[in-house]
Amino acid sequence: MVPVRRSTRVRRPALSNDYIVLLGEDCGGLVSDPINYEEAVDGPQNNEWLAAMKDELQSMTANDVWELSELPFGQVAFRIMVALVAHFDLELHQMDVKTTFLNGNILENVYMEQPEGFGSEHMVYKLKKSIYGLKQASRQWYLMFDEVVSSFGFIENPFNQCVYIRTSGSSFIFLVLYVDDILLASNDLALLHETKEMLSSSFDMKDLGEAAYVLGIEICRNRSRNVLGLSQRSYIDKVLERFAMLSCKL
Structure with a gap:
């Protein structure tokens, strides 16, 4: 019988001793994340939060995500x-x-497996109407x-x-x-x-x-x-x- 060969390599922990894992908020002086704009700009890391906001807005502007518009009457x-x-x-x-969603018609061919324990074998449902869960x-x-x-x-x-x-x-x-x-x-x-x-x-x-x-x-x-x-x-x-x-x- 061939003996099992075991590695002699020294195993190191996933995190070195240089890292400290903190659980919970505001632990050891750690500042929790702001929950609104006012907290972000008034907090001790306001410059970093403002830079992150500007970077995110620039990305959305570059991707043409929106345009400024007056809110039309009646939107609320x-x-x-x-x-x-x-x-x-x-x-x-x-x-x-x-049964709201059962009223809508569908234009595509959509097939659905039969519920387990019901129906004929090797057959599926071809939907004629929309059904709950359908996109x-x-x-x-x-x-x-x-x-x-x-x-x-x-x-x-x-x-x-x-x-x-x-x-x-x-x-x-x-x-x-x-x-x-x-x-x-x-x-x-x-x-x-x-x-x-x-x-x-x-x-x-x-x-x-x-x-x-x-x-x-x-x-x-x-x-x-x-x-x-x-x-x-x-x-x-x-x-x-x-x-x-x-x-x-x-």
Whole structure:
């Protein structure tokens, strides 16, 4: 039996004794990274941070990443919408689209393996509609929705997609789409109900009545006082609960 030959080379550690590994922030006088611009320019390493910022901006300028532009009117759609609702005392209702992404058509040939334990062997699904997880799903749902509501006379805001308006004489209705949530704001109940019927005839919808909670924001309204408030308390409580900080004190 041939004896195993072992190396006599002296093994050195991956890090030499010249290096000290520090765990945690602000350890041994080490300054933690700034979290905003003010901390960066006011801190002890302000020159280095400013140089890094300038270098990053120069790279983006060289790659023609952006151009400076005035913010078009209507880009902050949700806040403007609720301000209009409060000012003109509009009806504000909400609807939910069931199985949103299953409504969109796809243009490419997309094949998907069958779920394990289901279907025929040696066969795959050839998709005829978009499905959750598909890269095209969001885009195809938007195209489908835009085609449907445009056919009913809704006009999309040219500066903010997914914000629509339809007018009929002195009556008007705004329609705002947030993936599967739809906000409807109108000065005419008949037009509001007509729009709901149109949406329900085109998609599998759930009528949620007067809007109370959207995008993680609670809508608190007192129409007699012409007041509409927005609260994110529920969202904040969920974040605090997630990180076990519900009982924390400032």
